[in-house]
Amino acid sequence: MSVMSTILDGKKVAAAWRLETQIRVSQLLEHQVVPGLAVVLVGHDPASEIYVRNKVKQATKIGIYSVVKRLPEDTSEVALLQVIRELNADPEIDGILVQLPLPDQIDEETILLAVDPNKDVDGFHPYNFGRLWSGQRGLVPATAAGIMKLLADYRISVAGKNALVIGRSLIVGRPLAALLLAANATVTIAHSQTQNVAQLAQQADIVVAALGVPKYVTSDFIKPGAVVIDVGTNRVDGKLVGDVDFDSVASKAAFITPVPGGVGPMTIAALLSQTVDLAQKRQ
Numbered sequence: 001m002s003v004m005s006t007i008l009d010g011k012k013v014a015a016a017w018r019l020e021t022q023i024r025v026s027q028l029l030e031h032q033v034v035p036g037l038a039v040v041l042v043g044h045d046p047a048s049e050i051y052v053r054n055k056v057k058q059a060t061k062i063g064i065y066s067v068v069k070r071l072p073e074d075t076s077e078v079a080l081l082q083v084i085r086e087l088n089a090d091p092e093i094d095g096i097l098v099q100l101p102l103p104d105q106i107d108e109e110t111i112l113l114a115v116d117p118n119k120d121v122d123g124f125h126p127y128n129f130g131r132l133w134s135g136q137r138g139l140v141p142a143t144a145a146g147i148m149k150l151l152a153d154y155r156i157s158v159a160g161k162n163a164l165v166i167g168r169s170l171i172v173g174r175p176l177a178a179l180l181l182a183a184n185a186t187v188t189i190a191h192s193q194t195q196n197v198a199q200l201a202q203q204a205d206i207v208v209a210a211l212g213v214p215k216y217v218t219s220d221f222i223k224p225g226a227v228v229i230d231v232g233t234n235r236v237d238g239k240l241v242g243d244v245d246f247d248s249v250a251s252k253a254a255f256i257t258p259v260p261g262g263v264g265p266m267t268i269a270a271l272l273s274q275t276v277d278l279a280q281k282r283q
């Protein structure tokens with residue numbers, strides 16, 4: 001018998017979260033504190049352009065002051081470091097993020113290290129990453145924070161569950177594994193060298209697909225009743241496709257995120273919330 005899963009509606013949860021954040025912004029405005037977000041975009045990656053536009057649009061809508069620093073594709077590392085230094089010193093800016101990926105001539109690690117850890121709203125600075133892995137509270141990468149919030153809103157408990165995170169990126173896989181561990185899940189990280197990913201997935205209560213391969217996770221990976229989180233945003237023939245084969249997996253999983261409308265909107269809502277956390281600290 002095939003059962004249809006509950007769809008984890010990221011669009012709806014993110015909208016409610018943005019409203020809560022907007023209320024927090026109004027409270028800050030009463031104390032003459034305007035939360036400030038700076039987004040640095042180097043080059044013209046079409047997907048990055050969309051994400052940055054949406055971040056700024058949604059930030060502005062809820063009263064966050066936001067600036068975009070647009071730099072050409074051939075920007076040098078030195079020039080980018082100078083922009084970051086200026087933002088670090090700008091008292092109107094609470095949160096700084098550098099949109100990834102960066103062009104090849106720029107070393108990502110050098111850039112992330114240059115962001116003031118107290119303004120590192122993306123949580124990618126090694127200081128904040130270290131705090132995350134040592135189980136301390138702090139700035140957390142937005143996609144991982146968004147996924148945890150989505151699970152919490154649907155009252156999906158994580159403690160004692162087997163979680164498989166497929167993908168070990170700085171942006172999603174690693175920070176999410178740390179958050180799931182902090183929430184007392186038993187966490188496995190699978191990656192490009194992992195043998196028998198399907199076999200590992202069959203043991204998992206929670207499967208997170210964050211590897212960037214369209215429809216990689218199929219129904220034979222899934223234990224009936226599992227929770228499936230799809231972080232993929234692959235463009236195939238102009239269409240947005242996740243890392244999960246939604247139609248086959250939805251008949252087996254208890255909960256599943258759609259693409260679009262699942263994890264993506266939660267990422268931006270988490271970023272806004274964290275920007276306001278930083279402004280509250282300034283206050």
Ligand SMILES: Nc1nc2c(c(=O)[nH]1)N[C@@H](CN(C=O)c1ccc(C(=O)N[C@@H](CCC(=O)O)C(=O)O)cc1)CN2
Nearest residue numbers: 051097098099100101122142143260261262264265267
């Ligand atoms: N500095 C950062 N760079 C990148 C991050 C990040 O968190 N910080 N994450 C991703 C891209 N990203 C945010 O930047 C992001 C990805 C997807 C979405 C989203 O809302 N997706 C929609 C679909 C939108 C579309 O049509 O493409 C959805 O899934 O519903 C938001 C943000 C890489 N870089």
